[in-house]
Amino acid sequence: MTEKKHKQIFIHGAISSSFIAESIQKHSSKTNIGAHSIFLGQVRSDSINDKKVIAIDYSTYEEMALEKMHELREGIFAKYPLTCMHIYHSLGTVAAGEICLFVFTSAIHRKEAIDACEEMVELIKKELPVWGKELFEDESHQWKVNK
Amino acid sequence: MTEKKHKQIFIHGAISSSFIAESIQKHSSKTNIGAHSIFLGQVRSDSINDKKVIAIDYSTYEEMALEKMHELREGIFAKYPLTCMHIYHSLGTVAAGEICLFVFTSAIHRKEAIDACEEMVELIKKELPVWGKELFEDESHQWKVNK
């Protein structure tokens, strides 16, 4: 059985603002683009039973996640006339205040870019096999639950 | 008559990706934020009657625009529980491929950030007194029309 090589979306640790800037900059040569929509997930320092979340440790079932992401991408490209779409998700430890998810869609007109970005974020939250372990100050933890 | 000093939103020339990165970076200390939504408008090199747009020259009625933006901001903050919102619009010449509009909303949860960002972009396009003059290669021009 030949396995298709899917695009990597995982980044170890936090997604830096300079990485985001470079991604944006790369699109300046694509002069048919009129609109970019970007979603960034940031690790929140929630207080749960008086304990503060200081970081989230992300893990995944990578082979399944990349296959699923490939399928989600194809669905979004079939539905929206996008110029391009880039998705990055952190693995490992991401401290509170750092970026853990970066969804970036570009299109000729704003409506498509905005709608595709929002839909992709919802799909990632619901369908991507990724788990977040919320780490507390006292070294205890709790498994994150998405709403 | 005392005039309230409104927040400046205009930037001369294009909005750089490093400026966007700095804006994102500044939010890492706000650890109650869970989601950022960003919209970027990019100048498109449309072909109109076989002539290519090479840049847009933006002008505004600044006093009115800042007053209007203050009013739009208050409306959005009243409607959505945002942590913060930042808006920048270019004035002067912005070349095709460069960024001319940057709308950045942040909230505890994604839904508010995404909805507020989209609504603000629509309001800016409809209600902000800004005009774009599309400049062609042959030094002729045409006034942009928003859809």
Place this chain on the structure above:
Amino acid sequence: MPINITAFGQISEFISGTISVDKVNDTDSLRKHLVVQFPSLKDINYAIAVDKKIISVNTLIEENATIALLPPFSGG
């Protein structure tokens, strides 16, 4: 009376500065006056702002009012 008019966007290509008008004391009569003086205005669906507020009904123009002629916005 002389009315200080600021024109924006494409209107600024043919109107600028202060315009002296007679028997004009409200925005409707200003519109009528301007289209005679500047026939290009006929094809432009412009709004009038009095003291930075877009007016939607005929409005008296006070002395020292700031009048702006605003073609359709095209920011972003």
Place this chain on the structure above:
Amino acid sequence: MPINITAFGQISEFISGTISVDKVNDTDSLRKHLVVQFPSLKDINYAIAVDKKIISVNTLIEENATIALLPPFSGG
């Protein structure tokens, strides 16, 4: 037969590696077997993936199948 099971998220805290099970040849009987061996599973609403596809009905487990236990996703 020995079944190669990979557990993720909170389930990986108490299940890892290959588990030997008797008389288990489909996902429903695997579920029944696992909850006896690992009572903590009772409180977790997990999905089973067979060869990277989440199954929604009882599915035969072929030899060499890759079985994954997936608690609710919480990425992003």
